[in-house]
Amino acid sequence: MDLILLGTGSPPPDPGTSGQADGIVVGGRLYLLDAGRNVSRQITAAGFPIKEVDHLFFTHFHSDHFTGFADFYISRWLFGGGAKVPLKVYGPNPVLEIVNRMLRYYEYDIEIRAEEGKSRDGLDIDVEVLVPGDSLEVDGIQVSVEKGTHHGNVDDIISYRFEAEGRSIVIASDGSPTGELVPFARGADVLVMHPCLPDQIIELLGQTPEMAEIIAGHHATTEEIGRTAAEAGAGKVVLSHLTPPLASMGQACKEVGQHFSGEVIGGVDLMRI
Ligand SMILES: [Zn+2]
Incomplete structure (x- = not known):
């Protein structure tokens, strides 16, 4: 897989x-x-x-x-x-x-x-x-569903875990981690998360620090991603869908790497992992 x-x-x-x-x-x-x-x-x-x-x-x-x-x-x-x-x-x-x-x-x-x-x-x-806690099998792929993130006022958001061919891939989706994400992602070979860099919201979007904090509250910070991956024992983390737009993927990877010793991959379109 x-x-x-x-x-x-x-x-x-x-x-x-x-x-x-x-x-x-x-x-x-x-x-x-x-x-x-x-x-x-x-x-x-x-x-x-x-x-x-x-x-x-x-x-x-x-x-x-x-x-x-x-x-x-x-x-x-x-x-x-x-x-x-x-x-x-x-x-959902x-x-x-x-x-x-x-x-x-x-x-x-x-x-x-x-x-x-x-x-x-x-x-x-x-x-x-689908609702959190569901699990299903699709063509021999084990699919599990959990509410792995908080994403502002979007109550209906789910994370997916796919298991097949001896591998597991977790897609957390947008948002800051809930308490469920670490157990849900435990031992996953690949964990995909969407980082937010509050410093760059101020720098690139010209937002106030207060507004940057509100936006960051709806997304995962690089520290949250690094800690989640480390606590879950994920094999590697893949970063995608950056907030704000045009933020530095290099910086995001570096920051996540301060909290997670595994491989951190800056996602690029059509990359196969
Ligand atoms: Zn979203």
């Missing part, structure tokens, strides 16, 4: 990075985790046919985690012959509402193409609402 960082960018559009999305690769198939901007292009760039991606796991519904969802959905149906089976979408509330609203967005286009004879196979979405 490998992790591919499909998009490591921050929320604003950026010429050099794509929006937040990861891929878990097992048995040559890609399982999608969040669907930020450009996710369809990034799946293709990673060498996977979109029509063969049948599972999508969402961590939460800040828009930067699903701006690419609609494009992914319609591209999966339309291109390369199109998907033949329903898409399976997992996530309000996943069902997000899916139903997205489906309405393309109704017009779908009807036009179906009238011309395009098969409706692959259009359906099966939704599974």
Whole structure:
């Protein structure tokens, strides 16, 4: 089982990075985790046919985690012959509402193409609402769910742990660690976290120290990430989706490394770990 960082960018559009999305690769198939901007292009760039991606796991519904969802959905149906089976979408509330609203967005286009004879196979979405404590098996992959982070006023946010082929990968998602994250990530080979650098919020965004503290309170500081990884005994930490945008990944890695002696990887789009 490998992790591919499909998009490591921050929320604003950026010429050099794509929006937040990861891929878990097992048995040559890609399982999608969040669907930020450009996710369809990034799946293709990673060498996977979109029509063969049948599972999508969402961590939460800040828009930067699903701006690419609609494009992914319609591209999966339309291109390369199109998907033949329903898409399976997992996530916390309000996943069902997000899916139903997205489906309405393309109704017009779908009807036009179906009238011309395009098969409706692959259009359906099966939704599974997940809550902390859930665990499920998908194609032999053990998937566990926990509330691993606090993320401002987003109550419905979940972390994922994937186990297969003798490896374990934990995606914490945005936010500062809850007390559950260390036990949840215990012994993970790879722990993915999203750091916030309050100093750079002041420097790059011109915010006051007070505002920087509020923003930092919704995210994980580098110290929290380093301590979480050390206490959990993680094999390596992967950093992605920096706050603020344009913050220094080098500095983030250095700071995390002050609290964690394992490998710290500064995530880059399409990196495979
Ligand atoms: Zn978020």
